Amino acid sequence: MPIDLIDRHEWGARAPRGSYSYLSSTKGVKVHYTGGTVDPDIVNDHKLCVAVVRSIQNHHMDGNGWIDIGYSLLCCPHRKVFEGRGRNHVPSANGAGLNSGHYAVLGMVGNAGFTRPNDGVKWGILDAIDYLRDKGGAGREIKGHRDGYNTSCPGGPLYDWVKAGCPAPSGGGKHSTSAPAKPASPAASGRLLMYVKGRPLMSGADVKAWQQTLRSDGHPVAVDGLYGEHTAAMTRRWQRAHGLPVDGIVGPDTRRKAAAK
Numbered sequence: 001m002p003i004d005l006i007d008r009h010e011w012g013a014r015a016p017r018g019s020y021s022y023l024s025s026t027k028g029v030k031v032h033y034t035g036g037t038v039d040p041d042i043v044n045d046h047k048l049c050v051a052v053v054r055s056i057q058n059h060h061m062d063g064n065g066w067i068d069i070g071y072s073l074l075c076c077p078h079r080k081v082f083e084g085r086g087r088n089h090v091p092s093a094n095g096a097g098l099n100s101g102h103y104a105v106l107g108m109v110g111n112a113g114f115t116r117p118n119d120g121v122k123w124g125i126l127d128a129i130d131y132l133r134d135k136g137g138a139g140r141e142i143k144g145h146r147d148g149y150n151t152s153c154p155g156g157p158l159y160d161w162v163k164a165g166c167p168a169p170s171g172g173g174k175h176s177t178s179a180p181a182k183p184a185s186p187a188a189s190g191r192l193l194m195y196v197k198g199r200p201l202m203s204g205a206d207v208k209a210w211q212q213t214l215r216s217d218g219h220p221v222a223v224d225g226l227y228g229e230h231t232a233a234m235t236r237r238w239q240r241a242h243g244l245p246v247d248g249i250v251g252p253d254t255r256r257k258a259a260a261k
């Protein structure tokens with residue numbers, strides 16, 4: 001099946017802060033993982049994948065000071081592939097001196113929570129590799145980030161699969177057999193609330209309800225139903241206080257935690 005590519009516009013990418021270096025070909029790809037905790041519910045909720053990609057981009061740009069997200073492509077548990085820097089652009093996730101040798105492809109598993117790549121992640125990586133070979137001049141090598149660089153990335157389970165030569169999961173070239181259709185629990189459902197600079201503010205009763213939660217927990221916000229910069233900042237404070245990943249995005253984890261209080 002052709003690659004199911006989610007382009008930058010579709011996932012709401014920030015514009016890069018500088019221009020990419022051109023790459024006509026590479027020796028192949030290096031496979032990465034997130035290194036952090038990935039919510040196991042991600043397999044039930046593709047919206048979480050979008051949030052992960054956005055938060056990685058923020059971390060790479062604001063934390064690492066890179067011009068953009070460091071990966072070429074990012075593969076989620078639903079066999080979808082997010083466009084990072086894309087093909088023919090030098091990535092920055094492989095480590096200094098190693099970036100023009102290989103494209104950087106992320107499999108959306110972590111070192112805690114969701115750690116074992118499901119069929120969707122594996123097929124996504126295989127689709128990404130085919131695409132980079134077809135359209136980006138990628139060579140035959142498939143390696144892990146840890147090959148030639150001191151890191152645990154891409155984690156044990158994903159690296160085992162890479163070392164085995166990335167065998168296609170059983171079930172032929174069809175859709176992932178393990179993509180489950182379990183709905184998220186009611187407490188955790190709802191759209192993702194987030195603030196994106198330069199975009200119209202999200203508004204509505206759900207924003208209002210969340211602001212009410214923030215307020216009653218001692219994080220002062222106006223309950224105006226508009227998810228602006230300040231609401232996002234208070235959300236980050238709330239997440240920090242509750243031991244959650246601090247991304248300022250109200251998603252299933254944050255909602256569940258709030259509902260459980």
Ligand SMILES: [Zn+2]
Nearest residue numbers: 032033145153
């Ligand atoms: Zn890595």
Ligand SMILES: [Zn+2]
Nearest residue numbers: 046049076078
């Ligand atoms: Zn997904």
